[in-house]
Amino acid sequence: MKPISKTPIVILNFKTYLESTGKNALKLAKACEKVAKETEVNIAVAPQHMDIYQLSQKIDIPILSQHIDPITAGGHTGSVLLECAHEAGASGTLINHSEKRMNLANIDQIVKRSAEKEMISVVCTNNIETSSAVASLGPDFVAVEPPELIGSGIPVSQAEPEVVEGTVAMVQKINPSVKVLCGAGISTGDDMKAALDLGSEGVLLASGIILAKDPEKALLDLVSKI
Amino acid sequence: MKPISKTPIVILNFKTYLESTGKNALKLAKACEKVAKETEVNIAVAPQHMDIYQLSQKIDIPILSQHIDPITAGGHTGSVLLECAHEAGASGTLINHSEKRMNLANIDQIVKRSAEKEMISVVCTNNIETSSAVASLGPDFVAVEPPELIGSGIPVSQAEPEVVEGTVAMVQKINPSVKVLCGAGISTGDDMKAALDLGSEGVLLASGIILAKDPEKALLDLVSKI
Amino acid sequence: MKPISKTPIVILNFKTYLESTGKNALKLAKACEKVAKETEVNIAVAPQHMDIYQLSQKIDIPILSQHIDPITAGGHTGSVLLECAHEAGASGTLINHSEKRMNLANIDQIVKRSAEKEMISVVCTNNIETSSAVASLGPDFVAVEPPELIGSGIPVSQAEPEVVEGTVAMVQKINPSVKVLCGAGISTGDDMKAALDLGSEGVLLASGIILAKDPEKALLDLVSKI
Amino acid sequence: MKPISKTPIVILNFKTYLESTGKNALKLAKACEKVAKETEVNIAVAPQHMDIYQLSQKIDIPILSQHIDPITAGGHTGSVLLECAHEAGASGTLINHSEKRMNLANIDQIVKRSAEKEMISVVCTNNIETSSAVASLGPDFVAVEPPELIGSGIPVSQAEPEVVEGTVAMVQKINPSVKVLCGAGISTGDDMKAALDLGSEGVLLASGIILAKDPEKALLDLVSKI
Numbered sequence: 055m056k057p058i059s060k061t062p063i064v065i066l067n068f069k070t071y072l073e074s075t076g077k078n079a080l081k082l083a084k085a086c087e088k089v090a091k092e093t094e095v096n097i098a099v100a101p102q103h104m105d106i107y108q109l110s111q112k113i114d115i116p117i118l119s120q121h122i123d124p125i126t127a128g129g130h131t132g133s134v135l136l137e138c139a140h141e142a143g144a145s146g147t148l149i150n151h152s153e154k155r156m157n158l159a160n161i162d163q164i165v166k167r168s169a170e171k172e173m174i175s176v177v178c179t180n181n182i183e184t185s186s187a188v189a190s191l192g193p194d195f196v197a198v199e200p201p202e203l204i205g206s207g208i209p210v211s212q213a214e215p216e217v218v219e220g221t222v223a224m225v226q227k228i229n230p231s232v233k234v235l236c237g238a239g240i241s242t243g244d245d246m247k248a249a250l251d252l253g254s255e256g257v258l259l260a261s262g263i264i265l266a267k268d269p270e271k272a273l274l275d276l277v278s279k280i
Numbered sequence: 281m282k283p284i285s286k287t288p289i290v291i292l293n294f295k296t297y298l299e300s301t302g303k304n305a306l307k308l309a310k311a312c313e314k315v316a317k318e319t320e321v322n323i324a325v326a327p328q329h330m331d332i333y334q335l336s337q338k339i340d341i342p343i344l345s346q347h348i349d350p351i352t353a354g355g356h357t358g359s360v361l362l363e364c365a366h367e368a369g370a371s372g373t374l375i376n377h378s379e380k381r382m383n384l385a386n387i388d389q390i391v392k393r394s395a396e397k398e399m400i401s402v403v404c405t406n407n408i409e410t411s412s413a414v415a416s417l418g419p420d421f422v423a424v425e426p427p428e429l430i431g432s433g434i435p436v437s438q439a440e441p442e443v444v445e446g447t448v449a450m451v452q453k454i455n456p457s458v459k460v461l462c463g464a465g466i467s468t469g470d471d472m473k474a475a476l477d478l479g480s481e482g483v484l485l486a487s488g489i490i491l492a493k494d495p496e497k498a499l500l501d502l503v504s505k506i
Numbered sequence: 507m508k509p510i511s512k513t514p515i516v517i518l519n520f521k522t523y524l525e526s527t528g529k530n531a532l533k534l535a536k537a538c539e540k541v542a543k544e545t546e547v548n549i550a551v552a553p554q555h556m557d558i559y560q561l562s563q564k565i566d567i568p569i570l571s572q573h574i575d576p577i578t579a580g581g582h583t584g585s586v587l588l589e590c591a592h593e594a595g596a597s598g599t600l601i602n603h604s605e606k607r608m609n610l611a612n613i614d615q616i617v618k619r620s621a622e623k624e625m626i627s628v629v630c631t632n633n634i635e636t637s638s639a640v641a642s643l644g645p646d647f648v649a650v651e652p653p654e655l656i657g658s659g660i661p662v663s664q665a666e667p668e669v670v671e672g673t674v675a676m677v678q679k680i681n682p683s684v685k686v687l688c689g690a691g692i693s694t695g696d697d698m699k700a701a702l703d704l705g706s707e708g709v710l711l712a713s714g715i716i717l718a719k720d721p722e723k724a725l726l727d728l729v730s731k732i
Numbered sequence: 733m734k735p736i737s738k739t740p741i742v743i744l745n746f747k748t749y750l751e752s753t754g755k756n757a758l759k760l761a762k763a764c765e766k767v768a769k770e771t772e773v774n775i776a777v778a779p780q781h782m783d784i785y786q787l788s789q790k791i792d793i794p795i796l797s798q799h800i801d802p803i804t805a806g807g808h809t810g811s812v813l814l815e816c817a818h819e820a821g822a823s824g825t826l827i828n829h830s831e832k833r834m835n836l837a838n839i840d841q842i843v844k845r846s847a848e849k850e851m852i853s854v855v856c857t858n859n860i861e862t863s864s865a866v867a868s869l870g871p872d873f874v875a876v877e878p879p880e881l882i883g884s885g886i887p888v889s890q891a892e893p894e895v896v897e898g899t900v901a902m903v904q905k906i907n908p909s910v911k912v913l914c915g916a917g918i919s920t921g922d923d924m925k926a927a928l929d930l931g932s933e934g935v936l937l938a939s940g941i942i943l944a945k946d947p948e949k950a951l952l953d954l955v956s957k958i
Contacts, residue, residue, distance in 0.1 A: 128296060187640065418861070556819075712780060
């Protein structure tokens with residue numbers, strides 16, 4: 055039940071890199087599982103849709119979908135149904151990632167339906183205002199990622215600490231049950247420590263780990279200063 | 281290689297019905313496999329993205345993706361990468377289904393990239409003109425489905441036979457290597473026979489089988505008059 | 507400067523009805539102007555993009571755009587640029603109408619850029635949660651419209667008064683500078699009075715007036731009980 | 733009726749540059765009109781939606797819409813209705829510009845509805861295959877623009893002459909009533925001459941003229957070698 059609610063948490067978004075597709079996805083997820091076990095830090099993975107089932111059969115850390123479409127069961131060829139993600143083994147989902155923005159009514163719908171299925175909802179946002187907005191929808195997590203820093207290698211916790219602090223303050227004010235993550239440019243243990251020091255309860259990251267020469271080592275470094 | 285090129289062919293689109301999700305998808309796919317073996321008719325299934333891997337491990341008939349996104353590997357959270365579908369076990373893909381329309385440049389891109397991976401491309405269209413247009417892109421199949429008949433129970437082969445015949449004639453003229461399927465409202469052996477008599481080389485169908493009381497029996501009837 | 511901030515306000519969305527296109531748009535806007543002058547109620551119109559310039563030359567009540575695209579000046583063929591709307595005579599814009607939903611980051615962008623140009627922002631929402639969310643973005647107005655009632659003829663103020671009251675309460679709590687309108691199913695003076703009694707500061711409506719046999723008379727009735 | 737069918741033709745796409753918005757749009761359109769009168773070359777302009785009405789009142793050369801939405805009259809807030817474009821003064825429309833791609837079924841719909849209203853249809857494409865595809869839909873013009881050259885200043889007629897020649901040959905074969913334009917990177921008289929020598933009947937261009945220091949002079953140069 056809601057297995058990823060323990061914080062601090064690291065969510066690794068596999069995106070659609072070849073380095074995190076198919077067999078590579080499995081290998082990467084196993085590295086995440088190994089580091090999670092060794093360090094007792096909560097690490098969740100968000101693989102591509104078609105890799106969820108395989109990973110759910112072979113690893114034992116939380117798996118998130120990268121996206122759920124705002125549909126209910128029926129005639130929606132090519133779309134991602136929440137019930138299918140759930141049955142395939144996803145225990146939660148990213149929502150409104152900057153690479154897959156959703157409209158506001160649909161974010162609200164998926165947050166509510168995730169809760170009904172006891173799936174974790176992680177809504178991505180781009181600044182303090184939109185993070186505050188999402189707090190009113192009551193997801194489990196808001197993950198604030200200034201878009202200009204995504205994939206930049208420049209950590210948000212260093213480049214725009216006021217965005218993380220401001221988001222934490224506003225979300226706390228509007229809906230204290232919502233936890234704040236931060237993303238964009240995070241890759242090292244120092245970045246993660248800074249993120250937690252600013253009041254966030256974890257990080258959402260991708261290329262910093264996925265494209266690292268040795269992802270397992272990079273993950274170990276990431277969680278080393280928690 | 282290109283395992284589904286043998287015709288006549290039946291392609292069963294699982295859409296996003298609960299009756300064809302997860303465990304139900306596996307059960308339905310096994311019924312398809314059984315009928316395909318017994319009758320020696322070529323039957324392919326197009327399950328939801330998250331069910332492809334499981335089905336590819338457990339059944340031995342061709343599996344198509346319902347959709348591929350027009351992206352290449354990289355930062356595209358929530359999208360469907362052709363390479364991921366291929367590795368998960370899809371030997372082809374539906375493209376431009378009426379419930380997941382794509383723009384023309386993207387249809388062209390996915391047809392070409394499917395061919396490079398030796399994956400079968402099945403482009404859905406809505407009338408004679410758009411079918412003729414798609415013939416110029418050179419997919420393996422064009423599946424013409426008048427949208428007003430999808431899910432109607434009224435077979436296109438009966439309601440609008442001129443659409444099937446006209447499509448066959450125009451596609452033959454523009455690009456004779458492209459095969460024509462027809463869809464929309466097909467569910468019985470008579471419908472399928474009529475579709476083949478009109479010059480098509482198979483059918484694309486969904487609810488007529490998926491929502492049938494006994495899908496295996498419905499499939500047996502469907503292929504009984506070939 | 508912000509000419510439509512006086513409340514109560516009636517905003518008439520012309521949508522894309524033939525009854526409110528071109529010459530008909532001008533006729534309808536003149537009826538709105540006449541009623542506004544006679545009754546001293548603030549009435550604004552939201553015509554189609556291509557009718558804004560003409561109306562701005564010939565009538566003297568506030569004109570809103572129905573939508574602004576989230577682009578800045580440059581190569582965006584076919585999109586609606588805020589600067590173009592402003593120069594054509596729009597003194598504000600609807601944002602995120604249920605028939606033209608926008609993603610959250612883009613709603614935030616257009617609200618901010620409207621404020622910079624001193625254009626009124628009216629963000630449409632579908633329930634209490636999304637209205638609360640939008641309050642954090644600080645638009646001039648939130649217009650809550652339960653989608654199931656749009657065009658129904660059943661007024662939200664009667665069918666779901668708790669949605670209007672709840673929205674007013676939550677928006678007031680989160681951002682008291684944001685005013686609440688309500689829409690969906692409003693057409694009579696009683697509907698409008700009920701909307702104001704529930705705490706809203708006006709209404710957003712369309713078919714109830716546009717498709718009325720005598721729109722001017724319908725408008726007069728609408729504002730008769732303020 | 734169909735006033736822009738005379739070729740060679742120059743279509744100037746105003747896109748959403750500030751240099752071609754509002755008053756600047758009018759000034760630029762007047763320069764186009766002046767050059768068209770002086771040189772007797774057919775020049776059409778495609779301004780932003782909100783500038784169409786004003787231009788149609790003040791200049792006497794053909795005006796195209798940059799886009800029409802695939803809707804019919806009704807509840808479609810924020811969309812562009814063909815009937816509204818027509819009444820505002822557009823005698824035709826661009827369709828499927830690379831910055832406003834449409835799905836295939838919708839391209840087909842807008843081509844057909846434009847013909848019913850005797851409006852000129854100019855469908856943009858990106859290569860030989862998609863141009864051939866569009867020929868089957870029977871628009872008045874296909875405008876082929878390799879996307880990598882748009883706004884590059886490198887003329888397609890020089891960088892990829894085989895794309896223009898191949899498009900002309902294939903379109904001629906599939907539907908000889910469709911005329912071919914070419915775009916992308918065109919800005920000088922030499923570029924235009926090369927485009928016509930390759931078999932096209934005109935050009936679609938934008939930044940090369942709009943952002944020129946003296947657009948009127950640039951236009952005069954453009955048509956100087958026809």
